[in-house]
Amino acid sequence: MKFVSWNVNGIRACVKKGFLxxxxxxxxxxxxxxETKCQKGQIELQLDGYEQxxxxxxxxxxxxxxxxxxxTPLSVQYGIGEDLIDQEGRVIALEYSKFYLVTCYTPNSKRDLSRLPYRLSxxxxxxxxLKNLEEKKPVILCGDLNVAHTEIDLKNAKSNHGNSGFTQExxxxxxxxxxxxxxxxFRYLYPETTDKYSWWSYMNKVRERNIGWRIDYFIVSNELTNSIKKAEIHNEILGSDHCPVFLELK
Structure with missing residues (x-):
């Protein structure tokens, strides 16, 4: 089975840049x-063969x-049951017979870290x-998690220590x-690979020079690790400041 996750930074704009x-x-x-950045009725995608x-x-x-x-999922959950959090449309979970698929757009702590306490909560x-879901069946989590986990997950680790998305917290x-x-x-298959990123600033020629961060993930319950066939970062795909990430399970 093939899975894709992509922060499109506005689906209406991304459609005009080759999304389809x-x-x-x-x-x-x-x-x-x-980061769809739209409300119901603002865009209608014709995706034959897909439920939305x-x-x-x-x-x-x-x-x-x-x-x-x-x-077709067995059930659908929107949000995680926390009113303040769920106002921002950040989580969807689809239940299937053998797993849950969860997509997530993690809150950014902001450049001045003013939203870091909210982020940590x-x-x-x-x-x-996630652990509550996992009590029932394995979880496949994907999305923009807004953090570079280790120093090899971004280009300039030393100068970014303490910055939003790379704080110790x-x-x-x-x-x-x-x-x-x-x-x-991705790290399961490529534990030492460097220079593979999923987000780049819109600043001049940053993407061309591959000065990026890996902040988009497919994270799976350990029970599913033996099923991981491919984990890829499709950095050649434009249309957003992020690129798609890809997972294939046996």
């Missing part, structure tokens, strides 16, 4: 997107997630949510997640 070409080319079973599940933020032009799937609630929460029974699929 990539969508049809990759032909995934499950295609999750984050959207979770929009209450605030217009902000956040939001969606999953497009070829497989989010991490605690979200991990508890945020990295520590990722360590806690992975030590709680989950595996980073």
């Amino acid at each position: 070409d990539y969508f049809h080319q990759v032909d995934a079973d499950f295609f999750a997107i984050q 599940y959207w979770n929009d933020a209450e605030r217009k032009g902000y956040s939001g997630t969606a999953i497009f799937t070829k497989h 989010w991490e605690e609630h979200f991990l508890a949510y 945020e990295r520590g929460k990722m360590t806690t997640l992975l030590s709680s029974g989950f595996t980073d699929s």
Whole structure:
């Protein structure tokens, strides 16, 4: 089964930049997107053969997630049951017979770290949510998790220590997640690979020079690690400041 996750940084803009070409080319079973930046009725995608599940933020032009799937889920959950968090449309979970698929757009702690306390509280609630799902069946988590976990997950680690997305607190929460029974699929296959990133600043020629961060993930319950066939970063795909990440399970 093939899975794709992509922070599209506004689905309406991304559609104008080739989103549908990539969508049809990759032909995934499950295609999750984050940062949709739209409300119901603002865009209508004709995706033959796919069911669509959207979770929009209450605030217009902000956040939001969606999953497009070829497989009808047993159940669908929007949000994690926390009112303040769920106003931002950050989580969708689809239940299937053998796993849950969860897409997530983790809150950014902001450049001045003013939202770091909220972010850390989010991490605690979200991990508890994932572990509750995992009591029933394995979890496949994908999305923009807004953290580079280790120094090889971004180009300029030394100069970014303490910055949003690379604070000790945020990295520590990722360590806690992975030590709680989950595996980073890309690092599982490529533990030492460097210079593979999923996000680049829009600053001049940053992407061309590959000065990036790996902040988009497929993370799976340890029970599924032996099923990981491919974990890829499709950095050649444009259309957003992020690129798609890909997972194939046996």
